[in-house]
Ligand SMILES: [Zn+2]
């Protein structure tokens with residue numbers, strides 16, 4: 001197999017040829033068709049997430065075709081298209097796993113972080129965390145749904161049923177979730193870096209009711225806001241934009257420090273909450289819904305050995321959709 005490997009935190013990924021991995025009991029192997037690049041991959045290579053399993057193959061928005069299965073896995077899965085997300089394995093026994101909150105498992109494994117991911121020609125995954133996907137669809141378009149889509153969906157559920165939804169940081173997740181919101185009949189208010197007119201244009205083109213800079217006040221009070229950008233100063237900005245009783249959801253795995261803020265902007269029963277990982281239940285809801293809603297993704301493809309360029313383009317904000325590696 002071919003892979004892009006993180007050997008040392010803060011260093012570029014290194015191209016490597018390795019023997020093809022063998023699926024163990026309960027696992028399957030995929031020939032990777034596409035793997036999207038997520039901001040979390042940047043947090044992994046930069047060392048913001050402190051527990052990577054080095055040397056590591058990053059990548060957790062994987063779409064591929066099953067070409068081998070381990071013991072105990074239905075051989076009928078061979079030849080099918082599956083998607084592998086960030087949550088790669090859970091223990092099934094801890095209090096969280098037993099209370100329908102496997103996203104908070106005490107002994108989880110994460111794809112492309114504590115187990116090898118999809119910046120590679122092949123990857124081995126837990127068969128229970130490989131979701132069947134549409135075999136007819138375009139694998140590149142599907143890839144961003146595996147994290148931007150799933151985490152976005154979980155964030156939107158946490159945001160509640162409100163009609164006026166603010167989205168802070170108009171990258172891959174916001175692009176997908178804005179479409180879901182519009183399909184559900186909600187209004188989208190899109191916030192991006194001040195002066196990023198391309199992102200604002202993009203949001204309006206998609207059907208957003210309003211687009212502006214992150215520090216701007218929207219023309220109406222929002223029912224809820226989701227923050228996808230890893231910027232702590234957006235928390236007080238979003239709290240000021242939501243109505244009494246409104247919610248602010250932080251959708252990222254890592255964020256810069258939240259500045260000190262007056263209690264008054266949280267008061268009146270505003271809620272601030274975070275989203276961690278995903279559950280298999282989220283996937284079971286989201287993939288059919290994305291199909292029904294006709295969710296499109298906006299992607300830029302890179303060959304596998306250009307993974308470092310894809311990461312740098314994401315870091316520099318040069319992407320309006322998602323970077324996707326095609327091995
Ligand atoms: Zn568990």
Ligand SMILES: [Zn+2]
Pocket residue numbers: 038039040041060086147148
């Ligand atoms: Zn991700």
